[in-house]
Amino acid sequence: EAGVTQFPSHSVIEKGQTVTLRCDPISGHDNLYWYRRVMGKEIKFLLHFVKESKQDESGMPNNRFLAERTGGTYSTLKVQPAELEDSGVYFCASSHSGGRGTGELFFGEGSRLTVL
Amino acid sequence: AQKITQTQPGMFVQEKEAVTLDCTYDTSDPSYGLFWYKQPSSGEMIFLIYQGSYDQQNATEGRYSLNFQKARKSANLVISASQLGDSAMYFCAMREGGTGTASKLTFGTGTRLQVTL
Numbered sequence: 001e002a003g004v005t006q007f008p009s010h011s012v013i014e015k016g017q018t019v020t021l022r023c024d025p026i027s028g029h030d031n032l033y034w035y036r037r038v039m040g041k042e043i044k045f046l047l048h049f050v051k052e053s054k055q056d057e058s059g060m061p062n063n064r065f066l067a068e069r070t071g072g073t074y075s076t077l078k079v080q081p082a083e084l085e086d087s088g089v090y091f092c093a094s095s096h097s098g099g100r101g102t103g104e105l106f107f108g109e110g111s112r113l114t115v116l
Numbered sequence: 117a118q119k120i121t122q123t124q125p126g127m128f129v130q131e132k133e134a135v136t137l138d139c140t141y142d143t144s145d146p147s148y149g150l151f152w153y154k155q156p157s158s159g160e161m162i163f164l165i166y167q168g169s170y171d172q173q174n175a176t177e178g179r180y181s182l183n184f185q186k187a188r189k190s191a192n193l194v195i196s197a198s199q200l201g202d203s204a205m206y207f208c209a210m211r212e213g214g215t216g217t218a219s220k221l222t223f224g225t226g227t228r229l230q231v232t233l
Contacts, residue, residue: 105161107161110160
């Protein structure tokens, strides 16, 4: 079974440019999450999809960030225009819905964004 | 107030020794779950162990065990017989709400563990 995959693994852009990060969750996982870790700080929640719907986007920093999950499959996170403080590692994670599981999140390897 | 606190930014341990990584948490929800993840230099986040707030016994997974002290709100990770491959960043995280609910995790700042010969 393929894990959570993220693309690109590293992106370097200039301030003001646009970047789109992609996440492919584990097949069959309805829940998809985006998290971000700014250097030296804790990993912070950005938003949560259940299938194609945004369940919770309370962690999105501002309206320069746009996340979509077309058809409830893969998700994209677009940053437009990028600012210096957006630099960090963006993690995607997915999980099962319901049941009596632990609710464990399966993470991708992250997309490192560097804004110059 | 921080919900997950990891007070050790870095730890060293000799190979084959045991090490304890500290984690304290804060929540008013009676139902919650605690997780530990490992992040090696390659970047991926690897799930290690889980403890539910109503679990009577401390969780164990191979060389990993979770020292759950509910009254103290601590969930320390114990790694026994450390190996060089255990060198990584370790994150403690919490989910508020019971099992079966979707997981929005709150993370600590992490502890970098270095295993030495």
